[in-house]
Amino acid sequence: KDAVFYEAKQYIPVPIEEVRMSYVPIGFNEAKNAPRVLLVAAPLKIIDIYVAIAEMAALDVIAIETESVALGRAMYRATKQKHVVMLDFGANSTDMSIMLDGYLVFSQSISIGSDSLTQSIINKFNFEYKQAEEYKRNYGITESVLEGKIHQVLSPILESIMLEVSRGIEFYKNKTLAPAPTDYLLTGDGALLPGLSEYxxxxxxxxxxxSNPWINISIDSKFKDIIAKSGPSYSIAIGLALKDE
Structure with a gap:
């Protein structure tokens, strides 16, 4: 533990005393004859905010965990895929994570999310937000609808995300010397964009x-329609719920 925290100083861009750190083993590095660990660090100021919110809601904080770790747990439980890229499409960002041998080994956040797609439709067609959101959700990136007009508007945004994903993959390959995964799991509300997986x-x-994080999870019949429409949106919540399983 002391060795991990000592090494952490070279990776964390803020003073160690200003963060809370933890780590999990992720296998063994044969070349260096040493264990591999995933280090997680969060600013104490951010942790204090979450704890304060929980206290105001009369909740007891059991643990605080990064989204990528929770997502990896949910995806591995659902798919058993050991080498996979996970793309979590949120409103303000797209989070990219990579699993190797069933362990989370790489994570980065891309500061482009689904709201950027909506905004591009607003800018092009002068729509109100609600109408732009409906067009995005109904037509997505599919080229064969509306003469491909929505596709043309959304493509530059998605190309920017794909460029950052490609850069992340190259960084991962250089650091781990492992081949790039060929399977990608899409999650988050933005993953439901029509035509996205094909794109x-x-x-x-x-x-x-x-992705379908609900595999092997019992669902009350009254929620099945909701889950069918927005299942990937709950991936991180499911991963958190499975933390101590």
Whole structure:
């Protein structure tokens, strides 16, 4: 533990006393004859905010965990895929994580999210936000609808995300000397964009599919319609719920 925290100083860009750190083993580095660990650090100021919110809601904080770790747990439980890229499409960012041998080994946040797609439709067609959101959710990146007009508007935004994903993959390959995963799991509300999995498969020459974190989880019948429409949106919440399983 002391050795891990000592080494952490070279990776964390703020004073150690200003963060809370933890780590989990992720295998063994044969070349260095040493264990591999995933180090997680969060600013104390951010942790204090979450704890204060929980206290105001009369909740007891059991643990605080990064989204990528929770997502990896949910995806591995659902798919058993050991080498995979996970793309979590949120409103303000797209988070990219990579699993190797069933362990989370790489994570980065891309500061472009689904709201950027909505805003591009607003700018092009002068729509109100609600109408732009409906067009995005109904037509997505599919080229064959509305003469491809929505596709043309959304493509530059998605191309920017794909560029950052490609850069992340190259960094991962250089650091781990492992081959790039060819399977991609798409999650988050933004993953439901029509045509997105096909677009990513073609753009990156990979096998992209929308994740289903609800595999082998019992669902009350009154919630099945909601889950069918927005299942990937709950991936991180499911991962958190599975933390001590």
């Amino acid at each position: 990513i498969s073609k753009a990156l020459h990979v096998n992209a599919s929308i």
